[in-house]
Amino acid sequence: MANLQISDALLVKDYMAGNESALAVLIKRHESKIYGFIYSKVADREISNDIFQDTFIKVIKTLKTNSYNEEGKFLPWIMRIAHNLIIDYFRRSKKMPLFRETEEFSIFSVMSDNTLTIENQIIADQVEVDIRRLVEELPVDQKEVLIMRMYQDMSFKEISETTGVSINTALGRMRYAIMNLRKIIDKHQIVLTN
Numbered sequence: 001m002a003n004l005q006i007s008d009a010l011l012v013k014d015y016m017a018g019n020e021s022a023l024a025v026l027i028k029r030h031e032s033k034i035y036g037f038i039y040s041k042v043a044d045r046e047i048s049n050d051i052f053q054d055t056f057i058k059v060i061k062t063l064k065t066n067s068y069n070e071e072g073k074f075l076p077w078i079m080r081i082a083h084n085l086i087i088d089y090f091r092r093s094k095k096m097p098l099f100r101e102t103e104e105f106s107i108f109s110v111m112s113d114n115t116l117t118i119e120n121q122i123i124a125d126q127v128e129v130d131i132r133r134l135v136e137e138l139p140v141d142q143k144e145v146l147i148m149r150m151y152q153d154m155s156f157k158e159i160s161e162t163t164g165v166s167i168n169t170a171l172g173r174m175r176y177a178i179m180n181l182r183k184i185i186d187k188h189q190i191v192l193t194n
Contacts, residue, residue: 008074016063023063027056030075034082041086051089055082134184142177145170 006014006025014022034055039048058081062068068077135143144163148154154162159170184190 012063012068012074016066016068023060026074030078033075034078037079038082038086042089047089051082051085054085058085130190134181134190137184138177138180142173142180145173146177149174 008026008029011022011026015026031052035048035052038051038055039045042048042051055078059078135146138146141163145159148159148162149156156167156170156174160167163170165173
């Protein structure tokens with residue numbers, strides 16, 4: 001119980017001086033927080049365990065080479081290492097997706113051709129024309145924000161600076177524009193599909 005009172009900084013110093021049990025105290029102290037963080041991002045026990053172990057392998061290597069700079073931020077440092085390893089995991093898994101053929105899943109369902117047929121292109125064009133016509137029915141302030149956001153790909157901060165209103169006002173106008181578009185679509189029983 002006395003070990004719980006020793007600061008992380010002192011335990012790190014003790015470990016770097018050769019006291020192996022100091023690391024065990026650090027791991028025990030922070031394992032639930034670190035593992036919980038990893039699991040919340042990965043949602044897989046085995047992968048979480050692997051990333052947790054890799055995190056402490058990096059910690060040990062850094063401490064053993066005296067590369068750690070103690071600034072009283074041991075836990076945030078470990079969390080950053082874990083975060084980086086999680087990102088590495090997702091990058092690796094994204095580059096090499098694993099597909100297994102089962103009764104419910106066929107690789108051919110993923111390999112479909114997404115190019116539009118002439119018919120689908122005509123429908124998509126018509127939907128675009130219909131949406132633009134609907135946007136014209138909106139009040140000017142709502143239409144302005146919707147066009148800036150959806151067609152000019154502006155952030156709400158950029159919209160607020162351009163229009164001279166607060167970000168919350170721009171957000172509100174966008175919300176009302178979408179609500180009003182839904183009302184117009186329902187009122188006229190318009191079907192927008194492609």
